[in-house]
Amino acid sequence: MTDNNERTPLLKVEHLSKEFPAESGMFAKRFSKRVVSAVNDISFEIYPGETFGLVGESGCGKSTTGRTIMRLTKPTAGKVFFQGKDVAEMSKHEIKDMRREMQFIFQDPYASLNPRMTIGEIVSEPMTIHGVGTKEERIERVRELLDVVGLNPEHINRYPHEFSGGQRQRVGIARAFALKPKLIICDEPVSALDVSIQAQVLNLLKELQDKFGTAYLFIAHDLSVVQHISDRVAVMYLGKMVEVSDWKTLYSEPHHPYTQSLLSAVPVPDPDIQKTRKRIILAGDPPSPLDPPTGCRFHTRCPIAQGICSEKLLSLRKLPRATAARATSPSRSRSRIAHRPVVGCSRPGPPWCCFSERPRTCRKPRCALRAVGLPPPAECSEKQHQGGPCVNAAEGSEIP
Ligand SMILES: Nc1ncnc2c1ncn2[C@@H]1O[C@H](COP(=O)(O)OP(=O)(O)O)[C@@H](O)[C@H]1O
Ligand code: SF4
Ligand SMILES: [Mg+2]
Numbered sequence: 241m242t243d244n245n246e247r248t249p250l251l252k253v254e255h256l257s258k259e260f261p262a263e264s265g266m267f268a269k270r271f272s273k274r275v276v277s278a279v280n281d282i283s284f285e286i287y288p289g290e291t292f293g294l295v296g297e298s299g300c301g302k303s304t305t306g307r308t309i310m311r312l313t314k315p316t317a318g319k320v321f322f323q324g325k326d327v328a329e330m331s332k333h334e335i336k337d338m339r340r341e342m343q344f345i346f347q348d349p350y351a352s353l354n355p356r357m358t359i360g361e362i363v364s365e366p367m368t369i370h371g372v373g374t375k376e377e378r379i380e381r382v383r384e385l386l387d388v389v390g391l392n393p394e395h396i397n398r399y400p401h402e403f404s405g406g407q408r409q410r411v412g413i414a415r416a417f418a419l420k421p422k423l424i425i426c427d428e429p430v431s432a433l434d435v436s437i438q439a440q441v442l443n444l445l446k447e448l449q450d451k452f453g454t455a456y457l458f459i460a461h462d463l464s465v466v467q468h469i470s471d472r473v474a475v476m477y478l479g480k481m482v483e484v485s486d487w488k489t490l491y492s493e494p495h496h497p498y499t500q501s502l503l504s505a506v507p508v509p510d511p512d513i514q515k516t517r518k519r520i521i522l523a524g525d526p527p528s529p530l531d532p533p534t535g536c537r538f539h540t541r542c543p544i545a546q547g548i549c550s551e552k553l554l555s556l557r558k559l560p561r562a563t564a565a566r567a568t569s570p571s572r573s574r575s576r577i578a579h580r581p582v583v584g585c586s587r588p589g590p591p592w593c594c595f596s597e598r599p600r601t602c603r604k605p606r607c608a609l610r611a612v613g614l615p616p617p618a619e620c621s622e623k624q625h626q627g628g629p630c631v632n633a634a635e636g637s638e639i640p
Contacts, residue, residue, distance in 0.1 A: 293470030
């Protein structure tokens with residue numbers, strides 16, 4: 241296993257920002273002073289074959305991040321490097337080549353497929369645009385792809401309306417894989433599907449990743465969906481990235497209060513544990529990206545905000561080595577790829593640091609909550625956990 245620190249990132253995003261003019265119309269771009277700050281100063285890398293989850297509530301800038309990386313919209317500031325090359329400095333021809341290596345799976349399988357095209361035409365379109373193979377070779381490849389994504393190749397001449405939502409999303413996935421890309425930006429690919437179908441599509445994406453070694457930027461608003469597929473997860477709030485971590489650490493030791501509140505809403509499939517958990521409900525509505533709060537953008541809703549939080553924002557900091565080492569330990573990672581050191585909340589140290597408020601993860605081997613990858617509730621103080629068995633563990637349970 242190679243450490244990510246020694247690998248060359250496939251995609252590198254540096255201080256990316258995207259603002260939209262608040263007013264629409266011909267002169268808005270030039271004269272509008274008010275802007276929607278959709279994405280603000282975010283940085284991350286994606287390594288070959290890795291799944292990088294991007295999660296946050298609706299309107300926090302996830303899709304804008306994906307679209308800006310793909311160069312479907314120009315960034316206001318910051319840089320995107322794909323395979324070491326600055327996308328802003330690429331010629332039109334190079335951008336076309338880059339799009340061959342970077343594909344998109346859209347959220348809505350109903351709106352994203354052209355109803356006038358057969359699924360054969362839809363899946364082969366990227367190959368036609370990039371002049372790949374002869375017509376016969378393309379038809380053969382489409383049949384192969386339909387088979388790989390679990391659709392009947394005999395249905396190549398059918399139209400999208402003849403398929404269910406899950407099948408349509410499989411068509412979108414087949415199309416995204418047509419050119420064997422290195423990176424696919426999956427923009428909420430399962431959020432429009434029924435829960436039972438969601439699992440099938442997630443498993444399919446995982447299988448295809450294992451087969452082709454494709455990296456994913458996996459966008460979702462639901463942490464439980466991201467959990468099933470991601471190697472690392474970034475949490476976004478109002479255009480800012482507030483926490484980046486390997487998935488296991490994020491679920492067992494969330495550092496940022498916003499991540500903690502999102503996680504508290506994820507149900508646990510054990511009614512006894514579920515009963516002991518406390519839901520963290522954030523006060524108020526998310527602020528408007530037209531007028532984002534000063535300092536830490538989360539301060540208007542943060543349960544542990546201090547006066548200074550509204551004054552200035554400090555950059556994400558790395559956690560102590562011990563946590564980083566735990567995150568990179570092969571035994572703790574389900575991924576083939578080692579993870580980068582974890583970065584956490586933005587405060588520099590006590591007394592305002594979110595770290596000082598982070599939930600204490602129980603070190604007891606028999607902790608029922610740790611077994612399912614969640615921190616114990618507030619009542620489980622260190623003291624309770626030092627003596628006797630975990631209060632949440634069912635009597636005689638087999639929790640390791
Ligand atoms: N083309 C656009 N023009 C103006 N505002 C936009 C445009 N696209 C997105 N936005 C705004 O940017 C913010 C982030 O949007 P989006 O990236 O779609 O969020 P998400 O995908 O997280 O739901 C939202 O407030 C949205 O209204
Ligand atoms: S404690 Fe302050 S800096 Fe940390 S998340 Fe809350 S408001 Fe932001
Ligand atoms: Mg979106």
